[in-house]
Amino acid sequence: CTGDLDTVPLDKDELVSEVVFGSDIAAYQQSIAKLYAGFVIGGNSGGDSDQDVVGIDGGSQASFLRVLWNMQELTSDEAHCAWNDPGIPDFNILSWGSSSPWIKGSYYRLFYQISVANAFLRETTDDKLAARGCSADVIAKVKTLRAEARYLRALCYTQALDLYRNVPHVTENSKIGNVLPDQIMGPELFTYIETELKECEADMLDPTVGFSANYGHANKAANWALLSRLYLNAEVYAGVKKYTECITYSNKVIAAGYQLEPVYGDMFRADNHLSKEMIHPFRYDGDQTMTWGGMTYLLCMGSSDMQTATNAKGAWQGVRAKSSLLKIFEKESNSTLDSRRSMLRTELTANVEIVDQSTFKDNGIPVAKFYNVNKDGSNPGSAEAYVDFPYFRLGEIYLNYAEAVLRGGTGGDRATALKYINDLRKRAYTDDSKAVIADADLKLDFILDERGRELFYEAQRRTDLIRFGKFTSNDYVWPWKGGSATGTGVASYFKVFPIPSDDMGTNTNLIQNEGY
Amino acid sequence: HVKDASGIPIIGANVVIKGSTIGSVTDLDGNFQLQAPQDATISISFVGYKPTEVKAAPVLMVVLQEDAVMLEGTVVIGYGSVKKEDVTGSVLAIDADKLTKGMATSASDLLVGKAAGVSVVTDGGAPGASAAIRIRGGSSMSASNDPLIVIDGVPVDNQGISGMSNPLATVHPSDIATFTILKDASATAIYGSRASNGVIIITTKTGKTGRVKVDYNGSFSVSTKYNEVSVMDSETFRNFVTTKFGAGSNQAKALGNTSTNWQDQIFRTAYSTDHNVSISGAIPNMPYRASVAYTNENGILKTSNLERVTGSLSANPNFFDKKLNINLNVKGVYNTNRFANQGAIGMATQFDPTQPVYMDNNNYGNGYFIYMKTDGKPVDIALTNPVAMLEQRNDESTVYRSIGNAQIDYRMHFLPDLRANLNVGYDVSKSEGDVIIADNSPMTYTSGNFKQGFGENTYYYQLKRNTLLDFYLNYAKEIGINNIDVMAGYSWQHFYNSTRNRYPYSAAFAQSKGEEFYKEGDEYESENYLISFFGRLNYTLLNRYLVTFTLRNDGSSRFNPDGRWGLFPSVALAWKMNEEAFLKDVDALSDLKLRLGYGITGQQNLGSSDYPYMARYMYSKAGANYYFGDTKYSLIAPLAYDENLKWEETTTWNAGLDYGFLNGRITGALDFYFRETKDLLNTVSVAAGTNFSNQLLTNVGTLENKGVEFSINAHPVVTKDWDWTIGYNISYNKNTITKMTLNDDPNYVGAIHGGIDGGTGFNALIHAVGKPFNSFYVYEQVYTPEGVPVEGAYVDQNGDGKTDEKDLITYKKAAPDVFMGFSSQLSYKNWDFAFALRASLGNYAYNNIQSQREAWGGSQMYDQTGFLKNRVTTAEYTNFNNARYLSNYYIQNASFLRMDNISIGYTFNKVFTKDQKARVYATVQNPFVITKYDGLDPEFNNNGIDNNIYPRPRVYMIGLSLNF
Structure with missing residues (x-):
């Protein structure tokens, strides 16, 4: 009776695809939910268990947001981490190699997300849906979800383009198994992402401002926001200027009706899902999205002195701001009126400078930007993170618009740019009259500083510094850049991260980024 | 009358007049009557005894000797x-x-x-x-x-x-x-x-056939801690902290004012007992044996206990003149455990020795000392009181397991050379356990997902049910100088496993939070089948030249239908050289056999999934959901798979020599082997984007093992009063990885793994081509001329002027090159004396206890929330500011010589009657270990990373055996 060998999984939660996907919409929604959750938590079980990316720490190195934050912030003029964990000091001093567990975690997280998106697209073709007897309504809904999967895949590829530049390229037509994908170079990858986003746009949901039944789903505005960001950096990614396109798509987002959250700090609170500024959130919902990475990290990484106020579930103390971030604020004469500046809690440290790289206290500036507290001061259900991370918010789009105008893009104008910048500043300042800048002040260097003030700790700084040519150069330094206390330039190849040694050892089609 | 050497009547012995079919069988008293001619030879036989022939006589008293051979x-x-x-x-x-x-x-x-x-x-x-x-x-x-x-x-x-x-x-x-x-x-x-x-x-x-025998064996033992990690005592620690940071520093302010040896606090002297009784005998044609044993073992780590009852029952009836033999076996165990929280062992080596075990006037921690913040709440990232970790965590399990089978062996009436054998069996276990952490205990504020003072409890259940059916035919025939033995069979096995976990909340939690769950339960079940056809041919020529050929064809449900069947052949040749004419007369030589073997074997024990080749999806578990709007969705994740997954294959060559001298007084064997495993079942990195994980279980890589084994058993002294036997064995094995990846990329250093305690993400092991698996992967430490390690200074292996990951080297490994065992048993009259020694050479250990507890700077010894972590005594010597996890300074030679046990006993040959024997004995287990290794114990399982082992106790035992 050799027929016994033909087994199928017995468990109700472990299924083969023929069983998972039928004519009902639920499984398709749960599959796309996995793709969204992959940006938020580290695994398929709470607390980052059943890790998606394995062989590294599930809550830290395998967490999309936590590792992205480290790569964008610790390497920049904004933040420093005192932990001695492998790879962390390397970020602080801009000296990393291809076996860094963080670089590995970030890279494989992106490709895990891409693989899940590809699987979703393979399982939801018209033919398959029809064969399963899906109704027209289900087919229409799945069509929207397919567009979201393509958008999320493009988001991952954009992140890969930004961090690694030249990466393996897989789509829903690639095979699962022992195949070695080809490498796609920056310019081609840029074009691929651009094409994908434009193709999937039509099938995505129309923009909805504020909370709705579809909150959490990416809609057309998210697509446009991603294009805005992509075009702003096109010169870095592909050597082509796309500032006009950046303005075009920034305008589309703005026209959709998003509004700045009236109080700056409220954008980073537990009930920020209600905000009309939010374009694409990574949703955190307490013990339903339990993780040691993501927003839990952003809440817990700082000083224990602020733990009660921020309602964080822990105080891990390692991360603090560098004095260079404070300097960006203090360039302005009225910086004490800037509510963004007050998130730098200089009163909680005896020394704003980081004298010793691995000492926690009185060695840099504690920062409280994210609060696991509602706007009205009440606490959410628990100390688990409820704050959604604003991956795209209107504030950034304003800044993109202004910068693209200054960089020569057409379709926009300085006056509107100035208005957007002043809108952001008026929101942040306690006194509007002290907030506004004049047209003469609106310069590119000012934009970089303003991005530092507006978007600090939001995982964008490294990209900004690279675009402004200041990430590796010697003309703009910050404490511990290049390993010296006062800062020094580093080799320009550090602008992109290396492809992790694991994939170099596996995929012989890959050529390592220059310098590594 | 027929009796055995001890005078017990033998029931059912065959008594036959030689050369005739006239015979009889002994009765219950061992007596028989037989009419025989005066000069006839009577042959008496019984299984397990040497056949004996005697001349017929009116009264015969025959003593059968046991047939040891x-x-x-x-x-x-x-x-x-x-x-x-x-x-x-x-x-x-x-x-x-x-x-x-x-x-x-x-x-x-x-x-x-x-x-x-x-x-x-x-x-x-x-x-x-x-x-x-x-x-x-x-x-x-x-x-x-x-x-x-x-x-x-x-x-x-x-x-x-x-x-x-x-x-x-x-x-x-x-x-x-x-x-x-x-x-x-x-x-x-x-x-x-x-x-x-x-x-x-x-x-x-x-x-066994014969009188009913009852055996009892009981022992009582005392286990003691004989070694501890050398950490600072309170005075040394106080001085160390004050010297490093100054009397007014935050660090010095964090010192307590008591003196606690935490390792003494968590360990104890433990008492254990073990008793077993067996009864055996035979109802005519049915030997039987029944036994029951009770074990109660307390561990030296406080709270650890095991209580177990095992029973076994066997019956071996035979029918039709032994043509039909049946073996029935049932074994069972009922086992309850309380597992101690072993995390307390490592914790005790770093908890501040200046702090007390208990504290008064605190609403938190149930009376145990706990670190508090200035806002009056417990520090959530603090170390946890080791004593509370033990006493406030109740981790108990109950396990039932039974293994049984019925084996029916039938020798054909019409063709006695042909035998059919049917074996049906099972192995079933059911276990369940509860882990309950007391509400408000120190752990509830420092560990788990919530840290809110609620014990995160767990209930688990597992059922495993494996069933088996084997059938084979065996034909054995001696034809002249040829001896043929052929066997062919079929086997079917089913393995079923199901688990269930629940996370019940405590009453306090429910009261505080209402009836909302805080963690959903989960369950899982799976199965696999293994179906096989097998056969063996043994052929012997002239009782000197032997050939064995075997073949097995296995099908496993774990693999793709196209590749699930594997064929595993083997062949062996043996030459009994001592039977050759030129050696037959050498009296000193009692055995000399040369063996050569070759074969291919497989491996399919993945240890993970039963369906690794299928494209599967898995629903998410508690705490992993996503919201759209206000609607919660659980997640469906595709799982990584390799549809071409197949057997791992090992080819083995073996050459051996069995020897025996002086009529078996000296025996032993020498073996050389070479084994190559290919298509290793290996979890390796897969190209990014090609699967649903960055690592996949697939068939990749090859490795070799080659080795030599030698054993000798000798019986050097046998006299009326003295009897001495010794045994010695030595093994050498060398393991080398010869291929690691699908593509031989020379720049690929290998698979780095082996996470260590300390900083998240440090790995100390590597699988690298050309090296043994689980080699260490570290920096080469630079030392001062005095031999003190220079902090952070490593050899720049590639000479590029900086030390970075390119300067890591593969260095030593955990597996020994050579291991040996030596045992001796000596008896003099009624006294007996025995010991067993064991040695392991060339095995290295990563001393993670030391590497994690040596540095004093930054947050390594002091956390800014206001607590200190104890250091090992060597911290003053190395004086590392930062932990240097990847220095090869921490890779230490863990070769050892261990005395496993020494025992002495005395036997009373006659207790009440001369059939009643008793032996009393005393044993010391683990009396000493000789090693250069600095850690607690050079011997542990963890691929060489020594970070949290339950120390082996020294055990003093007294025991009593009775045989009636």
């Missing part, structure tokens, strides 16, 4: 047995009663140090701890390296049972009759896909 001369092999002298493979049979024993609570304990090529390392000193058994070094990287264990014909589940540390403990050691260890492929290949790591066949005791 016959009892010892057969070796159980897979699906049958052979005469020991006809074994062609590398097979070692061990009589369990002849082993020197310490405190043995499971079968694995008995094998420690006893066999060449067999390494047994227990998982530390916890009650009922399991053991890693490795035969010839292990052939797998990601799949299991455990040998297949067959108990009375049932291949048992050795993969672990929830709530039971050592699954082998189902059989009480005193019920074991023999171990047969099949080492080379020509011996193991009959087990095909499960044979790559060797096979251990355990046979339990059965009843």
Whole structure:
């Protein structure tokens, strides 16, 4: 009776695809939910268990947001981490190699997300849906979800383009198994992402401002926001200027009706899902999205002195701001009126400078930007993170618009740019009259500083510094850049991260980024 | 009248007039009557005794001698047995009663140090701890390296049972009759896909014809801690902190004002007992044996306890003049455990010795000392009071397991050379356990997902149900100078496993939070089948030249239908040289046999999924959901898979020599082997974007093991009063990885793994081509001329002027080059004295205890929330500011010589009657270890990373055996 060998999984939660996907919409929604959750938590079980990316720490190195934050912030003029964990000091001093567990975690997280998106697209073709007897309504809904999967895949590829530049390229037509994908170079990858986003746009949901039944789903505005960001950096990614396109798509987002959250700090609170500024959130919902990475990290990484106020579930103390971030604020004469500046809690440290790289206290500036507290001061259900991370918010789009105008893009104008910048500043300042800048002040260097003030700790700084040519150069330094206390330039190849040694050892089609 | 050597009547012996068919059988008193001619020869025979012939006489008193040759001369092999002298493979049979024993609570304990090529390392000193058994070094990287264990014909589940540390403990050691260890492929290949790591066949005791025998064995033992990690005491620590940071520093302010030796606080002197009783005998034509044992073992780590009742029952009836033999075996265990929280061991080595165990006037921590923040709440990232970790956590399990089978062997009436054998068996276990952490205990503020003072409790349940059916035909015939023995069979096995976990909340939690769940339960079930066809041919020419050929075809449900069948052949040749004319007259030589073997074996014990080749999806578990709007969605994740996954294959070459001198006074064997494993079942990195994980279990890589084994057993002194036997074995094994990835990229350093305690993400091990697996991967430390390590200074291996990851080197490994066992048993009149020594050479350890507790700077010794962490005493010497986890300074030689046990006993030959024997004995287990290693114990299982082991106690034991 050799027929016994033909087994199928017995468990109700472990299924083969023929069983998972039928004519009902639920499984398709749960599959796309996995793709969204992959940006938020580290695994398929709470607390980052059943890790998606394995062989590294599930809550830290395998967490999309936590590792992205480290790569964008610790390497920049904004933040420093005192932990001695492998790879962390390397970020602080801009000296990393291809076996860094963080670089590995970030890279494989992106490709895990891409693989899940590809699987979703393979399982939801018209033919398959029809064969399963899906109704027209289900087919229409799945069509929207397919567009979201393509958008999320493009988001991952954009992140890969930004961090690694030249990466393996897989789509829903690639095979699962022992195949070695080809490498796609920056310019081609840029074009691929651009094409994908434009193709999937039509099938995505129309923009909805504020909370709705579809909150959490990416809609057309998210697509446009991603294009805005992509075009702003096109010169870095592909050597082509796309500032006009950046303005075009920034305008589309703005026209959709998003509004700045009236109080700056409220954008980073537990009930920020209600905000009309939010374009694409990574949703955190307490013990339903339990993780040691993501927003839990952003809440817990700082000083224990602020733990009660921020309602964080822990105080891990390692991360603090560098004095260079404070300097960006203090360039302005009225910086004490800037509510963004007050998130730098200089009163909680005896020394704003980081004298010793691995000492926690009185060695840099504690920062409280994210609060696991509602706007009205009440606490959410628990100390688990409820704050959604604003991956795209209107504030950034304003800044993109202004910068693209200054960089020569057409379709926009300085006056509107100035208005957007002043809108952001008026929101942040306690006194509007002290907030506004004049047209003469609106310069590119000012934009970089303003991005530092507006978007600090939001995982964008490294990209900004690279675009402004200041990430590796010697003309703009910050404490511990290049390993010296006062800062020094580093080799320009550090602008992109290396492809992790694991994939170099596996995929012989890959050529390592220059310098590594 | 017929009796045995001790004067017991033999019932049912055959008494026949030689050359005739006239005969009789002895009655219940051993008497017989027979009409025979005056000069006739009467032959008397009975199984297990040497046949005896006597001249007929009116009154005969015949004493039958036990046939030692016959009892010892057969070796159980897979699906049958052979005469020991006809074994062609590398097979070692061990009589369990002849082993020197310490405190043995499971079968694995008995094998420690006893066999060449067999390494047994227990998982530390916890009650009922399991053991890693490795035969010839292990052939797998990601799949299991455990040998297949067959108990009375049932291949048992050795993969672990929830709530039971050592699954082998189902059989009480005193019920074991023999171990047969099949080492080379020509011996193991009959087990095909499960044979790559060797096979251990355990046979339990059965009843014997004769009078009813009752045996009792009981012992009482005292376990003590004999070693501890050398950490600073309160005074030294106080001075160290003050010297480093100054009297007014935050660090100095964090010092407490008591003096606590935390390692004394968590350990204790523990008392254990073990009793077993067996009764055996035979109802005519049905030998039987029944035994029951009770074990109560307390561990030296406070709260650890194991209580176990094992029972076994066997009956071996025969019918139709022994043409039909039936073996029935049932074994069972009922086991309750309380597992101590072993995290307390590591914690005790770093908890501040200036702090007390208990504190008053605190609402938090149930009276145990706990670190508090200035806002009056517990510090959530603080170290946890080690005593509270033990006493406030109740981790108990109950396990039932039974293994049983019925084996029916029928010798055809019409063709006695043909035998049919049917074996049906089962191995079923059911376990459940609860882990309850007391509300408000220190742990509830420092660990878990919530840290809100609620114990995060767990309930688990597991059911494993494995069933078996084997059938084979065996034909054996001697035709002139040819001896043929052919066997062919079929085997079917089903393995079913289900688990269920619940996370019940405490009353306090429910009251505080309402009835909302805080963690949903989960459950899982899966199964797999293994179906096999197998055959063996033994051919002997002139009783000198032997050939064995085996073939097995295995099908596993774990693999794709296109690749699930694997063919595993083997061939062995043996030459009994001592039977040749030119050696036959050499009296000193009693045995000399040359063996050559070749075979291919497989491995399919993945240890992970039963469906690794299928494209599957898995629903998310509690805490992993996503919201759209206000609607919660659970997640469906695609799982990584390799649809072409197949067997791992090991090819083994073996050359061996069995020798015996002086009529068996000196015996032993010498074996050389070479094993190559290809298509390793290996969890490796896969190209990004090509699967649903960055790592995948697939077939990639090859590795080699080569080695030499030598054993000698001698019986140097045998006189009326003195009897001395010694045994020695030595094994050398060299492991090399010869291929690691699908593509041979010379720049690929290897698979880095082996996470260590300390900073998240440090790994100290590597699998690299050209090196043994689990080599260490570290920096080469630079030392001052005085030999003190220079902090952070490593050799710049590639000379590029900086030390970075390119300067890491593969350095040493955890597996020993050589290991040896030596045992001695000496008796003088009624006294007996025995000991067992064991040595391991060339094994290195990463001393993670030291590497994590040596640096004093930054947050390593002091956390800004206001608490200190104790340091090892060497911290003053190395004076490291930052932890230097990857320095090879921490890779230390862990070679050792260990005295496993010493015992002395006295036997009373006559208690009430002369059939009643008693022996009293005293044993010291683990009296000493000689090693250069700085850690607690040089011997542990964790691929060489020493970070949190339950120390092996020194055990003093007294015992009593009674035989009636």
